[in-house]
Amino acid sequence: MTDNITPHQDTAPGQEPAKGAVVLEVRDLSVDFGVDKKWVPAAIGLNYEVRAGEVLAIVGESGSGKSASSMALLGLLPSNSRVSGSVRLSGKELLGASAANIREVRGKDVAVIFQEPMTALNPVYTVGAQIVETVRLHNEVSPEQAKERALRMLELVELPDPEKAFKSYPHQLSGGQRQRAMIAQSLSCDPKLLIADEPTTALDVTVQAEILDLMRNLRNKLDSAIVLITHDMGVVADLADRIAVMRRGLIVETGTAEQVFRNPRHEYTQALLAAVPHLGQGGAEHGEEVDVTAALAAATHAELESVEHDELVRRERENAAALAAAAAERPQGEPVLELTDVAIEYPKQGRVPAFRAVEGANLVIYPGQVVGLVGESGSGKTTIGRAAVGLLPVAAGTMRVVGQDISAAKKNGRQLHHVRRHIGMVFQDPSSSLNPRLPIGESIGEPMFLAGEAKGSGLQKRIEALLDQVELPRSYRNRYPHELSGGQKQRVGIARALSLKPKLMVADEPTSALDVSVQAKVLELFQNLQKDLGFACLFVTHDLAVVDVLADRICVMQRGRIVEQGTRDQILRNPQEPYTQRLLAAVPLPDPEKQRERRELRAQLLASGVE
Amino acid sequence: MIQYILRRLLQIIPVFIGTTLLVYFMVFALPGDPIRALFGDRPPSEAVIAQLRQQYNLDQPFWVQYGLFLKNLFTFNLGVDFTGQPIAASLGRIFPVTVMLAVEALIIQTVFGVTFGLIAGLRKGKFFDATVLVASLVVIAIPTFVLGFVLQLLIGVQLGWAKPTVGANADWGNLILPATVLGLVSFAYVLRLTRASVVENMNADYVRTATAKGLSRPRVVVTHILRNSMIPVITYLGASLGGLMGGAIVTESIFNVPGVGQKLFQAVIRSEGPTVVAIVSVLVLVFVIANLLVDLLYAWLDPRIRYEN
Numbered sequence: 001m002t003d004n005i006t007p008h009q010d011t012a013p014g015q016e017p018a019k020g021a022v023v024l025e026v027r028d029l030s031v032d033f034g035v036d037k038k039w040v041p042a043a044i045g046l047n048y049e050v051r052a053g054e055v056l057a058i059v060g061e062s063g064s065g066k067s068a069s070s071m072a073l074l075g076l077l078p079s080n081s082r083v084s085g086s087v088r089l090s091g092k093e094l095l096g097a098s099a100a101n102i103r104e105v106r107g108k109d110v111a112v113i114f115q116e117p118m119t120a121l122n123p124v125y126t127v128g129a130q131i132v133e134t135v136r137l138h139n140e141v142s143p144e145q146a147k148e149r150a151l152r153m154l155e156l157v158e159l160p161d162p163e164k165a166f167k168s169y170p171h172q173l174s175g176g177q178r179q180r181a182m183i184a185q186s187l188s189c190d191p192k193l194l195i196a197d198e199p200t201t202a203l204d205v206t207v208q209a210e211i212l213d214l215m216r217n218l219r220n221k222l223d224s225a226i227v228l229i230t231h232d233m234g235v236v237a238d239l240a241d242r243i244a245v246m247r248r249g250l251i252v253e254t255g256t257a258e259q260v261f262r263n264p265r266h267e268y269t270q271a272l273l274a275a276v277p278h279l280g281q282g283g284a285e286h287g288e289e290v291d292v293t294a295a296l297a298a299a300t301h302a303e304l305e306s307v308e309h310d311e312l313v314r315r316e317r318e319n320a321a322a323l324a325a326a327a328a329e330r331p332q333g334e335p336v337l338e339l340t341d342v343a344i345e346y347p348k349q350g351r352v353p354a355f356r357a358v359e360g361a362n363l364v365i366y367p368g369q370v371v372g373l374v375g376e377s378g379s380g381k382t383t384i385g386r387a388a389v390g391l392l393p394v395a396a397g398t399m400r401v402v403g404q405d406i407s408a409a410k411k412n413g414r415q416l417h418h419v420r421r422h423i424g425m426v427f428q429d430p431s432s433s434l435n436p437r438l439p440i441g442e443s444i445g446e447p448m449f450l451a452g453e454a455k456g457s458g459l460q461k462r463i464e465a466l467l468d469q470v471e472l473p474r475s476y477r478n479r480y481p482h483e484l485s486g487g488q489k490q491r492v493g494i495a496r497a498l499s500l501k502p503k504l505m506v507a508d509e510p511t512s513a514l515d516v517s518v519q520a521k522v523l524e525l526f527q528n529l530q531k532d533l534g535f536a537c538l539f540v541t542h543d544l545a546v547v548d549v550l551a552d553r554i555c556v557m558q559r560g561r562i563v564e565q566g567t568r569d570q571i572l573r574n575p576q577e578p579y580t581q582r583l584l585a586a587v588p589l590p591d592p593e594k595q596r597e598r599r600e601l602r603a604q605l606l607a608s609g610v611e
Numbered sequence: 612m613i614q615y616i617l618r619r620l621l622q623i624i625p626v627f628i629g630t631t632l633l634v635y636f637m638v639f640a641l642p643g644d645p646i647r648a649l650f651g652d653r654p655p656s657e658a659v660i661a662q663l664r665q666q667y668n669l670d671q672p673f674w675v676q677y678g679l680f681l682k683n684l685f686t687f688n689l690g691v692d693f694t695g696q697p698i699a700a701s702l703g704r705i706f707p708v709t710v711m712l713a714v715e716a717l718i719i720q721t722v723f724g725v726t727f728g729l730i731a732g733l734r735k736g737k738f739f740d741a742t743v744l745v746a747s748l749v750v751i752a753i754p755t756f757v758l759g760f761v762l763q764l765l766i767g768v769q770l771g772w773a774k775p776t777v778g779a780n781a782d783w784g785n786l787i788l789p790a791t792v793l794g795l796v797s798f799a800y801v802l803r804l805t806r807a808s809v810v811e812n813m814n815a816d817y818v819r820t821a822t823a824k825g826l827s828r829p830r831v832v833v834t835h836i837l838r839n840s841m842i843p844v845i846t847y848l849g850a851s852l853g854g855l856m857g858g859a860i861v862t863e864s865i866f867n868v869p870g871v872g873q874k875l876f877q878a879v880i881r882s883e884g885p886t887v888v889a890i891v892s893v894l895v896l897v898f899v900i901a902n903l904l905v906d907l908l909y910a911w912l913d914p915r916i917r918y919e920n
Contacts, residue, residue, distance in 0.1 A: 107825035119816035
């Protein structure tokens with residue numbers, strides 16, 4: 001077993017493409033899937049190569065074939081697939097190699113990191129057992145040596161307590177720790193090539209930033225070639241040396257990261273980059289772009305190596321001037337939603353005690369205002385959204401919705417029934433929030449029918465009008481949810497939420513399940529509708545960039561508390577709370593250069609011991 | 612953990628009292644006079660009947676009868692049945708036979724059910740899978756007594772591969788035919804459950820990870836797919852053990868097995884309250900303990916399960 005992982009100090013962030021030996025050479029790679037006795041192409045004639053110490057990002061939206069083509073490298077596709085072309089690993093042909101030979105390569109020469117660390121590790125074995133299994137499979141070592149090796153790998157991926165992680169089952173680790181364990185397993189046999197399939201998609205931004213840091217460090221330490229498969233342009237900007245953009249099975253553009261971001265040649269790449277919400281570049285009506293880096297640097301009094309001192313000062317001044325000039329908040333009318341010292345509990349169930357998910361929350365939404373509620377998983381943001389609709393009881397404090405105090409309202413009582421008529425709700429997963437057995441017209445019309453607002457032909461007219469509003473053809477009313485795409489389903493969800501002309505809309509991560517280009521369109525629609533109809537909105541999301549596009553005000557939540565709130569300009573240009581700063585610093589920007597500045601800034605933030 | 616087991620064991624008490632009370636009442640409420648029925652066509656003198664009634668406490672009201680039964684039970688005195696034999700002794704004779712029968716059936720259904728289910732699951736949609744699914748449906752659809760008689764006739768009598776009846780000296784060898792019949796229905800369920808579970812786990816991400824690690828197919832199947840697929844199957848097996856022990860009445864009658872089922876049947880016919888309740892009590896204990904063991908096994912198989920204290 002060669003040991004080239006002796007940790008040495010991280011070299012300076014080398015962005016110029018490394019000139020190692022070619023590790024992976026892909027020629028004319030095509031993948032087809034057999035569907036209903038026909039071959040449907042998933043990837044067509046791909047050509048690319050990856051060198052040692054280089055990160056190639058394969059970018060594309062769902063269905064672009066980026067995952068399928070990468071799984072084909074190792075023969076990991078289901079049996080209804082057909083692969084042709086040539087895949088050479090250090091000169092050795094992998095396609096058509098015998099099953100035994102390909103097994104030799106898997107895990108040893110080529111390792112894979114999967115998207116969902118929760119499901120990608122077997123839940124019934126300890127992390128240690130799974131790494132030991134890999135080590136012993138490819139190396140003639142005793143169990144003790146294998147264990148030692150596994151512990152060293154867990155240390156390498158910077159798990160705080162490797163001994164404990166070794167003995168833990170996957171569910172006992174947090175999402176980020178699980179992904180670290182997964183990476184440790186992948187690296188345990190010193191692979192020449194690492195395929196990372198959406199390695200950070202399932203993680204919170206701050207955790208994502210940590211994993212990206214880790215991968216960058218490892219790349220520098222190990223000199224492996226990395227194929228990074230992702231849909232997230234921010235992640236690409238953070239990690240990639242070269243980029244291949246895929247669409248409908250074809251590579252439409254390749255180039256260095258700088259080239260692709262600075263000067264995208266193919267129109268699809270341009271469209272994709274334009275669709276990515278870019279933190280700081282919220283819609284036109286929000287005024288000019290926010291220089292988040294400068295804002296953070298000013299708020300934390302940081303000095304950056306990658307930016308000249310004078311330049312930074314100039315940018316900080318500009319930021320301060322913009323903040324001063326920013327329009328002050330103009331609350332008008334009676335609040336639509338008002339939380340005063342609210343605590344929300346998940347009621348006790350059997351022996352499981354009640355769980356207080358939100359504590360001491362103060363929040364006001366005025367008519368026509370969009371408030372973005374941002375936080376990571378477990379921060380309590382969704383809980384507030386659900387309580388505002390009366391789906392969870394208020395344990396303490398007062399919650400007023402459309403002028404009525406619902407803190408003491410009975411579950412499913414008349415008061416809530418009345419209040420709910422003024423609230424629309426859009427859910428995260430458009431597929432599971434629509435009844436699969438109802439045509440979408442009926443789903444949209446149901447709230448109006450139940451509320452006694454409309455019947456018969458009047459109801460039909462209203463349904464048609466709503467379909468027009470969300471820009472779906474009227475003929476879709478008789479279709480079933482499974483006949484619609486994800487974005488179309490979410491449009492139906494919005495139409496249903498709008499059907500009773502709500503004063504308040506509660507949107508819970510409505511776009512996080514969608515591809516970026518679809519997300520961009522849905523967000524645009526949402527913005528237009530909000531402007532036309534003037535409803536107030538509580539927009540719950542984990543994505544600061546999305547909030548930036550939509551929200552007038554931003555509330556940041558952490559561990560059940562609202563830690564900071566203010567107008568968009570206050571939060572983005574002058575974040576005060578350490579957590580807000582950390583969150584802002586963690587969002588990757590789809591721009592390699594900005595991302596480099598931000599990385600430095602983030603390292604300083606973390607080094608200064610900000611918790 | 613210990614606390615959890617203790618709590619579960621304490622739960623046996625109300626379950627035990629509830630079931631015995633219910634069964635005792637049902638036997639009590641059976642129409643007809645058990646003492647008179649004992650003597651068939653030649654009725655004895657009223658004095659004898661009265662004496663027997665007193666001996667078996669049948670002249671007492673229900674609650675007193677039940678109370679006396681409980682008292683005897685806790686002093687480990689199960690009394691005698693209507694033929695004058697001590698009930699404890701006959702329980703000691705019949706239970707080992709039934710336990711043997713049930714365990715043999717359990718082994719048969721597990722080994723064959725899991726094996727066929729695994730293969731069918733791995734070959735989902737192929738010929739083997741389709742055949743096994745149809746065959747298991749047929750097995751589920753045929754009543755036990757039909758299966759029993761057919762197998763007895765075919766294998767026991769015509770082919771002579773196994774003894775068609777068991778008789779007084781039951782052992783592992785001659786119980787094979789009744790155990791097969793007893794296990795067949797559960798076998799079909801075990802098979803289908805295993806198959807469904809394997810099909811679900813086969814496409815799990817961690818199976819893909821295992822393959823990507825370079826594990827050979829057999830190792831992926833055994834250590835990653837099978838192990839994870841056993842979790843729901845184990846639950847079912849535990850629950851079915853109780854059914855195998857108590858529900859063997861038909862099978863035991865067909866193959867003349869001197870076990871619990873037969874005894875229970877006779878006791879019910881004779882309205883012998885004490886015997887019925889004694890047998891049922893033991894069955895309840897077996898059932899509850901089997902379920903406890905399954906729950907513990909479950910936690911061992913699936914570390915995500917934690918017991919609340």
